[in-house]
Amino acid sequence: MKTVTLEQAQKQLDKLIDLIAAGEEVTITxxxxxxxxxxxxxxxxxxxxxxxxxxxxxxxxxxxxDFIRRLRDSERY
Structure with a gap:
């Protein structure tokens, strides 16, 4: 898992997207x-x-x- 600051993420967004597409997880701090x-x-x-x-x-x-009528008319209700 790669960790970058918010400034680094803003500057390198295209590279981070490539990392994420390759299966890497990125945390921004x-x-x-x-x-x-x-x-x-x-x-x-x-x-x-x-x-x-x-x-x-x-x-x-x-x-x-017929099914609903049978249920409605049964002793349960």
Whole structure:
């Protein structure tokens, strides 16, 4: 992890961006205290497609309206 002052960061922003793109993490300090940390974004995990999920769900035998009416009319409510 590279640490630079705010002045250095302003002067060398293009070089810092190259470091970050290469996977380096950069901390910017002001008066000796860290005020910012810059790092390349983590890649998001690829989520399965919604169509695949729907294809694996069992087919419903009852309409949504009938299901809600059955729940509403049950003794629980």
């Amino acid at each position: 002001l008066d000796g205290h860290p005020v910012a940390r810059m790092a390349a974004p983590r890649l998001l995990q690829q989520l399965p497609s919604l169509a695949d999920l729907r294809a694996r769900l069992p087919m419903q035998t009852e309409s949504a309206g």
